[in-house]
Amino acid sequence: MTRRLLIVVGLKREAALAESRAATTVCSGGDVSLLEQRLARIDPAELSGVVSFGLAGGLEPMLAPGDLLLATSVVAGQGVFAADAALTDKLAEGVKAAGARLSDAIFAGVDEAILTPEHKAALRARTAAAAVDMESHVAARFAGAFNLPFAALRAVSDPAGRALPKLAAQALRPDGGVHYGRVIAGLARRPRDLGALLEAGRDSAAAFAALKRAGRVFALV
Secondary structure, three states: OOOEEEEEEOOHHHHHHOOOOOEEEEEOOOOHHHHHHHHHOOOHHHEEEEEEEEEEEEOOOOOOOOOEEEEEEEEEOOEEEEOOHHHHHHHHHHHHHOOOOEEEEEEEEOOOOOOOHHHHHHHHHHHOOOEEEOOHHHHHHHHHHOOOOEEEEEEEOOOOOOOOOHHHHHOEOOOOOEOHHHHHHHHHHOHHHHHHHHHHHHHHHHHHHHHHHHHHHHHOO
16 A cells, blocks of 8 residues: 655645645644544555645744745644654755755644734744644644654745734635635625735735745655
8 A cells, every 4th residue: 555645734725735646635724623523534554644734824023924944843732743854854855956945943833823913922932933823733743643754844924023814714614715705794894904914915925935836845755
């Protein structure tokens, strides 16, 4: 049996950038409990490793939208999950071969979106993490439970000083797509959120451009 790499994402668009004949994707849709349920249905015996891939929020003030990061570890609550050195090195080699630059970083894993600069700063102070996302800690926990190699490759979307409107976290469908009707209804209630959504869109465009280059690595791993 040929074992496949499991790529854990939050969004359908991230999954499309990680498509590979040698990999399988699972999407959280921004819901940690749903991701755990979906992972529970996967046979770990069919896997060669687990990679968390997609957007991340910046916690380190020097990071900009589009910066690519490889996790050295993921901090979540009282737990710390180390990334597998061999799998991480293989990803780094592939990303660099594709002409993209990346840095090593500690990631923070959270169950709820971190939306304000104040909450980002507090999380960085507690964890020393450079970036935050909602999938890496779940992926790392799953990998650890079955002694599978784990790595995380993420692109910064919203930087540390950027506030995100709540609508940005509430507009996801369970399949990882965007619920545009919910976006329109939310803007009708809070039209002042439009500027923040446009800023978030510009940030995510830079992050997705970086992920497009980085996602080519999965055809090589």
